[in-house]
Amino acid sequence: MLSTLRIAAMSAAIVAVAATSTTAFAQKKYDTGATDTEIKIGNIMPYSGPASAYGVIGKTEEAFFKMINDQGGINGRKVNFVTYDDAYSPPKAVEQVRKLVESDEVLLVFNPLGTPSNTAIQKYLNSKKIPQLFVATGATKWNDPKNFPWTMGWQPSYQSEAHIYAKWLLKEKPDAKVAILYQNDDFGKDYLKGTKDGFGAKASNIIMEESYEVSEPSIDGHIVKIKAANPDVLLIYTTPKFGAQTIKKTAELGWKPLQIITNVSISVGSVMQPAGFENAQNVLSAAYAKDGSDPQWANDAGMKKWNAFLDKYMPGVDKTDNGVVYGYGAAQTLAKVLEMCGDDLTRANVMKQAASLKDFAPDTLLPGVKINTSATDFAPIAQLQMQRFKGQKWELFGEIISGDVPTQ
Template structure:
């Protein structure tokens, strides 16, 4: 009898073990809406039209990059279905497109949607729906708030960090200067302004003028004329590409000769500097975290060679001199790394978990020494930049890699 019991026990144990291992095999693949054995559905919102349409090329670069990934077999055997809509940089339209992506298209997550006001408009909605708003294409400081907004994460260095780096430079090089600031009248512009004032600290009184503009204005020429009249010898230019090109031209036209500091988001040679005129752009200072495709120092760099090859083969209609193509390429590579790390657990929760556990990751286009790091309590992937000055037909990097951590 004891023998029979032991046989039954062994058989039962074997059955339990078999069931457990079968469940284990089944449990290996986990999907939320937007993911299957063959597909990962990703949403995106870009200003293909409107005042920030110069950034639309980022979405086009991403589409081309995902096409390249799909042609090579996809990610863990799954093809990326990239659905990108135009919002014209209009927050009400962004809300409409986000709802369409989440509720009609049923995407797994929304990736790299552009602009501070547009992303602000869907911030609460995405978190209430628990759908990742991943690697948003804006440097607003508020995207790094994992406690209150665990489904939203930025990618590029935040605006306050960047502005603090300019403040450090000014305090060191021109501590007695008078500063005039032009900024876009929204969260994006105000974030930079706050970082600049915080960075200047007790010397914030160096700022003698603050002029804001609306994205609906056809030109900012009158603002530039007003700022020149203040007698400022430093001009801080917090604008998006269309207005940055206008500002550079107007400063030259009225023969104002301040130290011109231009924010990184408008430092593209292709979409800002070249249209504004190389001769008008000499000596402008900005900061970078990505390699500049117009700079011959990267011609033999393996990472940039891969980028040039991608542009020639997979996105020939794109302009490699437009800094936005480098952004689109770099952020797409970061997403591919996250999705690879997700394995067969393509739940929204695991997408955020993997995005919040990047350790010393480098895309091929980051400047040497800059790495991507995230943690469950730090949703700011890139926090380092290097200053650069425009000379001839390209940017020249100078100084050390600087961390502009807010609070750092």
């Protein structure tokens, strides 16, 4: 009897040890901002100010996570998306991000918009070891895992995009005289550098570089000045408001250079329409995402999901605004990363998973464009396709091109 009891006791002890080790093995790991029931995500957007056209991105992301929550959340946890207005002002961005980190206690800061704002918050977030994840700016410097391991971009870099324009011009118009209008900050200077690097030995094709300040109400005077130099090509390295002004003013002057505009200013609703469709004909750009207003995607499985999401969660939104496409794609990428994190919702694991994406294709990216990251490559998207504005929409042409800008 005694030996039976002893065996039973030993068996119970073994079971208890096994149970303990299983529990330890499946232990959930959390940093501030994550619990069994919630993942708190911080975000800043210019809902007001000179870049307020981008505000719809934050609204789309907020709606996307509401949809995710209605579907049961991510691994059973609801996403609490906290978003603030930074008015595209670096000091305001710092203030709002400190609030997100120190008062709201978010797990990470997702898709903060604008090169100046992200530059202002980068050192703070990296010193605190808080992910500055999938920033909404294509500055090349976000791909610097060695010096800034907590910062990662999302869209193609501005230098990659500018390389693609320079490559295309060298092939199609090798002797063209080129003028560049650029925003006088890191955003515009990245495009400027990418263009010069892309032209290489033929950088002398660039006959004029004209900068403007984001605080200027109108840039009409700059366009008049550029026209006087009589270039064949005008590279419009601007944010949306100034892109629309440039296309409109060029037409008012009766001047018809070949115009190439930044990918961040290709929105039909917030750039091409205000510029005037008749003025925007044959303007070129490059794209990595589908255009929500383009009928060629009517039967595309991904865009059907996008449309269904908008109809339910953002009824009445302008589907021609490519910010709605952008916000959905970025939010879907974050949802994928958080799903990959499982029950290890530490900030270190968030960055580890974000740097482990392989051929991920959000619903809204062009066919053939895929997201790939690694511990040494923090540039998720590096492919674009040229496009031309015709009628009231963009028409893609040529092959998918990779921009070959090295890691910082």
